[in-house]
Amino acid sequence: MSLIQVTNVHRVYNETDIPVSALKGVNLSIKEGEFTAIVGPSGSGKTTLLNIIGGLDSATDGSLEVAEKNITHLGTNELIDFRLNNIGFVFQAYNLIPVLTAKENVEFIMLLQGWEKNKREQRAMQLLEEVGLKEKVNSKPAQLSGGQQQRVAVARALASHPKFVLADEPTANLDSASTNNLLDIMVELNQREQITFVFSTHDQRVIDRARRVITLEDGQIKSDIHK
Amino acid sequence: MIYLRLAWKNIWRNKRRSFITIASILFAVFFAVFMRSMQLGMYAKMINSVVGSYYGYIQIHSKGYWEEQSLDNTFERSINLEKEIKSTKEVVSCVPRLEGFALLSFDEQVRGVSLTGIDPNEENNFSSLKNKIIKGNYLIQEDKGVLIGEGIAEQLKLKCGDSIALISQGYHAVSAGGKYTIKGIVKLNSSRMNNSTIFMTLGSLQEFYGTGNRISALAINLKEGSNAANVMAAINPKLNVQEYEIMDWTEMLPELVQIIKADSSGGEIMVFILYMVISFGIFGTILMMIAERRYEFGILLSIGMSRLRIITVVLLESIMIALLGVGGGILFSRPFLYYFNANPITLTGKAADTLRKFGFEPEMPTLLDFSIPLTHGSAVMMISLCLSLYSVFSILKLKPLEASKR
Ligand SMILES: Nc1ncnc2c1ncn2[C@@H]1O[C@H](COP(=O)(O)OP(=O)(O)OP(=O)(O)O)[C@@H](O)[C@H]1O
Numbered sequence: 176m177s178l179i180q181v182t183n184v185h186r187v188y189n190e191t192d193i194p195v196s197a198l199k200g201v202n203l204s205i206k207e208g209e210f211t212a213i214v215g216p217s218g219s220g221k222t223t224l225l226n227i228i229g230g231l232d233s234a235t236d237g238s239l240e241v242a243e244k245n246i247t248h249l250g251t252n253e254l255i256d257f258r259l260n261n262i263g264f265v266f267q268a269y270n271l272i273p274v275l276t277a278k279e280n281v282e283f284i285m286l287l288q289g290w291e292k293n294k295r296e297q298r299a300m301q302l303l304e305e306v307g308l309k310e311k312v313n314s315k316p317a318q319l320s321g322g323q324q325q326r327v328a329v330a331r332a333l334a335s336h337p338k339f340v341l342a343d344e345p346t347a348n349l350d351s352a353s354t355n356n357l358l359d360i361m362v363e364l365n366q367r368e369q370i371t372f373v374f375s376t377h378d379q380r381v382i383d384r385a386r387r388v389i390t391l392e393d394g395q396i397k398s399d400i401h402k
Numbered sequence: 403m404i405y406l407r408l409a410w411k412n413i414w415r416n417k418r419r420s421f422i423t424i425a426s427i428l429f430a431v432f433f434a435v436f437m438r439s440m441q442l443g444m445y446a447k448m449i450n451s452v453v454g455s456y457y458g459y460i461q462i463h464s465k466g467y468w469e470e471q472s473l474d475n476t477f478e479r480s481i482n483l484e485k486e487i488k489s490t491k492e493v494v495s496c497v498p499r500l501e502g503f504a505l506l507s508f509d510e511q512v513r514g515v516s517l518t519g520i521d522p523n524e525e526n527n528f529s530s531l532k533n534k535i536i537k538g539n540y541l542i543q544e545d546k547g548v549l550i551g552e553g554i555a556e557q558l559k560l561k562c563g564d565s566i567a568l569i570s571q572g573y574h575a576v577s578a579g580g581k582y583t584i585k586g587i588v589k590l591n592s593s594r595m596n597n598s599t600i601f602m603t604l605g606s607l608q609e610f611y612g613t614g615n616r617i618s619a620l621a622i623n624l625k626e627g628s629n630a631a632n633v634m635a636a637i638n639p640k641l642n643v644q645e646y647e648i649m650d651w652t653e654m655l656p657e658l659v660q661i662i663k664a665d666s667s668g669g670e671i672m673v674f675i676l677y678m679v680i681s682f683g684i685f686g687t688i689l690m691m692i693a694e695r696r697y698e699f700g701i702l703l704s705i706g707m708s709r710l711r712i713i714t715v716v717l718l719e720s721i722m723i724a725l726l727g728v729g730g731g732i733l734f735s736r737p738f739l740y741y742f743n744a745n746p747i748t749l750t751g752k753a754a755d756t757l758r759k760f761g762f763e764p765e766m767p768t769l770l771d772f773s774i775p776l777t778h779g780s781a782v783m784m785i786s787l788c789l790s791l792y793s794v795f796s797i798l799k800l801k802p803l804e805a806s807k808r
């Protein structure tokens with residue numbers, strides 16, 4: 176049974192003078208507990224694909240099912256709710272609300288979901304500990320390094336027990352030590368708690384640690400390797 | 403709660419910008435409130451010195467009197483009616499008056515004067531006439547003497563103890579005449595009245611004109627801040643509408659209403675310009691804020707914060723900034739208002755002379771009435787709420803994908 180089922184997805188950007196075909200019939204199935212890297216040259220369609228899987232953008236054609244629910248035709252407000260309850264996001268940078276502390280940032284998603292204060296705080300503390308930021312719970316994003324900020328973002332992404340975590344080039348702005356550290360945490364979470372990660376990357380060190388590598392080229396899947 | 407906290411924290415993200423915005427709202431509210439309190443205070447003073455100290459906020463006459471002010475349009479005085487009016491809510495005093503004209507002759511000089519018959523005690527309670535005596539003494543009940551305006555005394559070189567002769571036409575065209583001793587000289591606010599008015603007791607004047615127990619008006623003063631229309635509505639059922647007319651000061655003194663309106667509109671234009679200026683300031687802040695935070699809003703939308711929730715936070719931010727500015731402006735203005743209420747600015751020179759001619763004291767005590775800050779405070783709140791609709795629309799149009807573009 177697949178968690179994410181992408182069937183013949185096309186995405187054409189019509190906003191420009193010349194329409195750009197960013198995805199040209201992508202078929203893809205991701206199971207629970209996978210640790211998948213989407214790779215490929217710049218402009219190959221990685222971000223476009225992740226956006227569609229995350230319900231941030233819709234396919235021009237084709238369909239998308241998440242946990243057996245077809246979300247291809249959800250309206251924008253339904254999609255917001257869908258994202259809140261099913262998907263954890265880690266963006267390339269500047270993920271966090273600058274005025275809130277690390278702990279408050281992690282709590283934020285649970286707040287939106289209406290968790291009660293005790294549970295929220297407990298889980299936020301636990302998650303920050305898991306990503307190795309026990310000491311930084313009360314720091315604001317500006318007081319954290321890029322790598323620490325990304326770790327807070329991972330903690331936040333996990334806060335609401337999402338079905339999977341999407342990360343578009345989460346290590347692009349990090350040095351190699353921070354990259355390794357973030358990857359260690361992601362791998363660990365994946366192995367210990369069966370959390371499904373789908374991320375795009377350019378970085379060979381990241382690719383090396385993925386268990387499945389999907390290569391995109393010119394909007395199509397060129398290879399799909401399980402290690 | 404979380405929205406409030408988040409909004410509060412967001413305000414202080416860009417301390418300098420928020421501070422400047424709040425300060426501009428604060429000063430706008432301060433100036434608007436201060437200026438209007440000063441203006442409205444001056445009008446209140448004008449009204450008080452003309453209306454409160456002579457005409458009364460409301461007058462009752464025999465029907466048709468105000469159109470044709472003659473002795474034939476007087477009415478029989480009724481103590482009962484006066485009692486009833488005095489017992490009406492908000493009424494402070496109600497005095498009877500008889501008014502008419504006469505020729506005064508003294509030492510081969512003759513001039514026209516207006517005569518006013520009063521009840522000395524009640525009139526003093528009503529208009530503090532006693533305090534306006536500058537020479538001689540005030541009238542006592544049943545007094546046969548008269549009080550004359552300072553202007554007449556100066557022009558005719560009259561002094562206390564002099565005898566003057568008055569000649570006129572009385573009730574139903576009988577001829578009227580008599581000799582009166584000057585008991586005191588009064589200085590009246592209105593230069594017109596100061597140059598023409600002679601007071602005597604109601605009894606003397608009724609005898610002079612042969613009107614019997616008739617009077618031309620009941621002048622009524624109200625508690626500060628009362629609404630004349632409400633009081634009139636309360637008095638009306640007690641009057642026979644066939645016989646009497648009841649008027650408030652705006653009907654009796656349309657010129658005064660005109661002067662105030664004309665002057666006030668100048669102030670309103672100033673306030674409007676002030677509001678325009680701060681509107682641009684507030685709008686600029688909103689534009690910058692939205693531009694700066696597009697990416698962040700995109701992230702929030704992406705991770706599942708609904709537009710409605712984002713809008714709530716942003717609106718709360720606008721409300722908080724406006725409240726801080728408005729509240730600060732109002733608070734800041736209070737001590738100034740109190741100070742200039744206790745120590746009014748006194749006009750000098752030509753402006754002061756013009757005001758005096760109309761019977762206004764050229765002082766401008768600020769009005770402490772809280773409706774002024776309330777009006778301007780809520781106006782500014784409304785302006786900033788309307789302007790923040792712009793941020794509402796931008797957030798409604800926002801797409802989560804903006805998050806991935808930076
Ligand atoms: N909003 C857009 N409007 C028009 N064309 C777009 C838009 N976004 C992406 N594209 C185009 O779609 C194609 C795929 O872009 P995408 O961002 O998915 O590539 P990517 O693999 O993520 O590249 P990178 O590695 O540089 O991030 C590119 O040719 C790009 O120019």
Ligand SMILES: [Mg+2]
Binds near residue numbers: 221222223343
């Ligand atoms: Mg990309």
